[in-house]
Amino acid sequence: MHAFLRRFLAPRWQHPDAEVRCQAVSRLDPARPEQRQALETLCLDSASSVRQAALERIVSPDTLIRLLEQAPDSPEIQHRLATLLAGTEGGIDLAQRLHVVERLDDRKLLARIALEGDNQQLRLAAVARLKEEDDLIAQACDNGIAAVRHAAATRVTSEAGLQRLAQQARRDRQVVRHARERLNRLRHDAATLAAAHQQRETLLSKLEAHARALWEPLYGGRYRHLAREWEALGDLPDAEQERRFQEASLGCRKVISDHEAQEHAIAESDRRREQAAEARESLLEALEDSLASxxxxxxxxxxxxxxxxxxxxxxxxxxxxxxxxxxxxxxxxxxxxxxxxxxxxxxxxxxxxxxxxxxxxxxxxxxxxxxxxxxxxxxxxxxxxxxxxxxxxxxxxxxxxxxxxEGDPEARIERFGQDLEQLEKLLDRGAFKGASRLHQSLRHRADTLPSVSLRPHQARLKRLGARLAELRDWRGFVAGPKREQLCKAIAQLADTREITEAELDRRHRQLVRDWKGLGDAAASRELSDHFRSNSDRIHERLAPWRERQAAERARNLEARTALCDQLEALLDSPATNADPDALRRIRDQAREEWRRHSPVPREQAQIIARRFGRIRFALQGLIDQRAKEVADAKQGLIDEARKLLEEQSLSPAMRAEKAKTLQQRWRELGRAPRGEEQTLWREFRALCDQIFALREAQRDDRAQQARERLDAMQALIDRLDAWQPARSGDSPVLESAIEQASALEPLPPGRRAEGMRRRWSGIVRTRRERLSRLAMLEEVQRWQACRPLLDAHLAADAACLEQGRCEDVPLDSALDLSPAIRKAHEQRNHARRHPAPRETVSERLARLRVHLSLLAMGRISQHDEPLRLAIQVERLNEGLGRELSRAEEIRIVLCNLLATGPVSSEQWEREASELDALLTRLTRLPPP
Known part of the structure; x- marks a missing residue:
């Protein structure tokens, strides 16, 4: 009855019949907002004829664009919009159409406007909005206006598009020619770029290989040649090639700079070594001359x-x-x-x-x-x-x-001749000091020797004396300017204030050495006094600095002495388990600290150096002894690892854990002697690798079992996902699947297992929900089966309330009713004989409707909010012992609905429509 009234009072454009809605379109005025809204609704109607009729009344492109956004696949809307924008119908001015076309993004609509537009400018605007190359090729081939074809062809840029355009654009030879020219030019550019790119790749490969190579005499020249070839290329490299070139160039320059630095360091080391050798040589010669004299x-x-x-x-x-x-x-x-x-x-x-x-x-x-x-x-x-x-x-x-x-004269004469030979050797070598001392001794001894015996040696002594005088004169000739130069240099040095004390002392010592090196050649009192006075001035300036140097040397000596004391204390009582690595670090640190505390006073330098040398020798002996003990201990660990590998009673995991313990002990022992450490480690590592290989094999077996469990779980998930329960009695199938999943737990950790658990939980939740909805559906269907019984009670209630005839409704024996329904039937008959107040019945009906709305997840009005709260509290209280399912609650609500009475026609009409809607909602099953 209500559906009929709604159909009777509804507008004609909402009529169920499509022909009636189509006839109603002509009566709607687009100028009126409410009727324009109705027209827009009919434009999206399910019937094609209604949509076509409604769209013919729409002449606004903006409205059609809005409708097209709601239904992008509607061909009627697209056709109507294309007709209006192309100028075929509607009479819309060109400026408005251009404005609309410039905002369009629908490629099909733009392509149609470009083909059918009534104006060249309109078509060009549509072509300008096209982005897909296929659409542009179609316009360049099929458009009826040459300017539009050329504009579309100009925007085709890819090689495949130009090739298609050259093959398909038979209508316009100019388009074909331009397409072929651009295609050839594009291919030529691509070939040129490919050749240049390949050339750069070849150069990069050579340069990268050169950067990895070792230095050789032609290394720098080859690098510069490759760099010039790279710079000579005309094209520009891409970012990746430029990065690779810079990295390779940096590597080549690093090799060159490293070699130059190494060569410079070697040259500098050789120069210093040569200087040190020369200094040692001169020192040795001086002492040898002194000992020989x-x-x-x-x-x-x-x-x-x-x-x-x-x-x-x-x-x-x-x-x-x-x-x-x-x-x-x-x-x-x-x-x-x-x-x-x-x-x-x-x-x-x-x-x-x-x-x-x-x-x-x-x-x-x-x-x-x-x-x-x-x-x-x-x-x-x-x-x-x-x-x-x-x-x-x-x-x-x-x-x-x-x-x-003086002894035997003959021996003295023989010795005199030997010294003459030595004097000649000294003169040949240019050793003036030694030769001068020896000549003076020979002259003194010549006065004490017999003249007869000395006569054969006098001529030679005179000749050698002349050579010595010539050497003295030559030294004086050379030493004179040198002495004047040294006097000027020491005077300038004494007046210089910009250099440091260390540099001043170094230069002063060098000048003094040069002065003493001249001996008595060209010596004069005036030059000696001048040199000595300036040297004294420098000594006065350096006195505070030398005091500080002496204090620093004393501190360095104390530090070296303390270092030696510490090392001796360590050597006197070494730990029985001293780590050789720690001893090596102590040795290296001691050497560094020894070098850092330098210099020391000269008189104690040799003594403390000998002491430190003995300590280092003893420390190295202790290191070698401990390293030998470590080697023996590591050999024992190797034997234990071999026994562990041969032990079959332990599991691979236990053996691997014990092998880790052996490795930890190996690391704690320190290093054995250098030659033995690598040999021992290779043997120990080979044994550990075999132990870990056994563990990995066991892990592979476990991983295979885990994969099998995952595959079984995946098969179970797929099987349950494909299964859809058809009735509530199918719940044992779900419970059996849950038991199977529990038997497969625990799954191995990982993303796949987590994903399976999430999917399994979702599937189980979905299937439980479907079973619950099926149970509710079955309850509603059972209720609908006994709907005649409800109608009979409603008729008996109406007769009782209106005519006063309170008769019981007989129970049809053909109906298969549950005990709860039978009990509700008896309660309804009893309620009719003992009627409750009208307000109580209305309140019960409203309460049952709200309860059913809660179960159906329906909307509840504001004035029913207190009932909703009260029902929820009751549901919580009743669920303390055992929570009822939704199907059981629906059964209880429907039985209470059957048992509630007597109900008047007005009361039932007020609640019936919403109850029917709620029951219909409960019969909807979730999507599979």
């Missing part, structure tokens, strides 16, 4: 020994400083050891002489020959050294002479 003298005094000591200390300090920086040559080292041995021999001889000098003097005073002979013999004075004055007196007394004798 001692046997040629007439007497050996304490002054000669003191001078020799000071020269030896200077040599040792300088030698040690040079040895710290550069390795000593083996030949120089042997010469140095030989010179030190000669020096030690002379020094020991002198020390023995000093110990017995007092006894010799006393024996001389007492003229005790026996005691004197014993003392002289105890001195063990070598024959090659000249005697001291005291020994000469003692030897003279022992020989029974009052004056000192």
């Amino acid at each position: 001692l046997p040629r003298g007439d007497r050996l005094t304490g002054q000669d020994i003191a001078s020799l000591r000071s020269q030896k200390v200077l040599l040792a300090n300088r030698w040690q400083a040079l040895s710290d920086l550069h390795v000593t040559d083996e030949a120089l080292r042997e010469r140095y050891d030989a010179v030190l041995a000669d020096y030690d021999s002379i020094l020991h001889t002198w020390e023995r002489y000093e110990r017995h000098a007092g006894e010799i003097e006393q024996a001389l005073k007492a003229e005790d020959t026996e005691r004197l002979a014993a003392a002289v013999k105890a001195c063990q004075w070598p024959r090659e050294l000249p005697s001291t004055p005291l020994l000469s007196r003692a030897q003279s007394l022992l020989a029974g002479q009052q004056q000192p004798v």
Whole structure:
């Protein structure tokens, strides 16, 4: 009855019949807003004839564009809009149509306007809005206006599009010609670019290979040649090629710069090494000359020994400083050891002489020959050294002479000739100082030798003296300007204030060495006083700095001494489990700290250096001992790893864990000796790799099982996803699938497993929801089956309320009703015999409607809000023991609806439509 009233009172354009709606279109006025809205609604009607009739009444392109956005696939809207914009119908002015076309994005509509437009400007505007190359090719081939064809053809840029245009544009030869020209030009440009790109790629490959190569003599030239070839190319490289070129160039320049730096470092090292060798050579020559000049003298005094000591200390300090920086040559080292041995021999001889000098003097005073002979013999004075004055007196007394004798004349003459030969060698070598001392000794000895025996050597001595005088004059000739230059240089240095104290001291020492190197050549008191006064000025300026240097040397000496004390304490009580790596770090750090605390006072430098050398030797011995112990311990670990590999009672995982423990112990042990560490590690690593390979094999087996579980789970998911329950009684199928999924748990961790769990949960939730909706549908269907019983009760209620005849409704035995429905039927008959107030019945009906709306997820009006809250509270209270399903709640609500009465016709009409809608809503199943 309500549906009929709605159809009767509804407007004709909303009539169910399409012909009636089509007839109603002609009565709608587009000028009126409400009727224009109706026309727009009819433009989207389900019937094609209605849409066509409604669109013919629309003449506004903006309205059609809005409708096209709502229904983009509607051919009627597209046809109507194209007809209006093309100018075929509607009479819209050109400016408005151009404005609309400039805002369009529909390619089909634009293509049609470009083909059918009534104006060239309109067609050009439509072509300008086209973006797809296929549409442009179609316009260039099929458009009836040449300008439009040319405009479309100009925008075709791809090689495939130009080729299609040249093949299909038979209508316009100009389009074909231009397309072929552009196609040929494009292919030529592409070929040129490809050739240039390939050329650059070839150059890049060569340059990158050159950057990876080692340096060779032609390395720099080849790099510059490749760089010039790259720059000579006419095209521009892309970003990737430019990046690769810069990286390769940077690598080549790095190789060249590294080689140059290495060559410079090697050259500088060689230069410094040569300078150090020259300095060592000069020091050795000076000491060798001093030692060689001692046997040629007439007497050996304490002054000669003191001078020799000071020269030896200077040599040792300088030698040690040079040895710290550069390795000593083996030949120089042997010469140095030989010179030190000669020096030690002379020094020991002198020390023995000093110990017995007092006894010799006393024996001389007492003229005790026996005691004197014993003392002289105890001195063990070598024959090659000249005697001291005291020994000469003692030897003279022992020989029974009052004056000192010089020994056998023939031996003295022979020795005189040997010294003449040595003097000639010194003059040939240019050693002026040694030659001068030796010549003076020879002249003094010549006065004491017999003239007859000396006559064969006098001419040679005179000739060598002339050569010595010539060498002295030449040195004076050369040394004169040099002395004046040194005086000017030291005066300028004394007046200079811009340089540091260290640089001032270095230059001053160099000038002093150069001055002393001239000896007595061209020496004058005036120049010597001038040089000495300026040197004293520099000494005064450097006095505070030297004090600071002395303090720093003292601190460095204290630091070196403390370092030695610490290392000696370490060596005195080394830990039994000392790590050789830690000892090596201590050794390296000690060496660095030793070098950092430099310089030290010269008199203690050699002593502390020898002490540190002994400590380093002992420390290296401790390191080697501990490294040997580490090697033995690591060999034991290798044996344990081999036994672990052969152990079959342990699982691969347990063996792998034990192997990790062995590896940890291996790392904690430190390093074995260098030659043995690599060999031991390779053997130990091979055994560990075999152990881990067994574990990986086991993991692969587990992974295979995990994949099988995942595949089984995937098959179960697919099977359940394809299954759709048809009735509520199919729930055992779902429960069985859930049990199977539980048996496959736990799934291996990973993204696939997480995705499966999410999909499984969604499928299970969807199937449970469908089963629940099927159960509700079945309840509603059972209710609809007993709808005749409800209608009979409604008729009996109306007769009871209107005529006062309260009769029971008999139960049809043909109906298959549940016990709950039968009980509700009896309660309805009882309620009719004992009617409740009208307001109570209305309240019960409203309550049942709201409850059903909650179950159907329907809308609830504002005035029913208190009922909704009350029903929800009751549902919560009733669900404390066991939560009811929605199907059970629907059954209870429908049974209560059947049991509620008596209901008047007005009350039922007020609730019936909404109850029917709610029941219809409950019968809708979710999409599969």
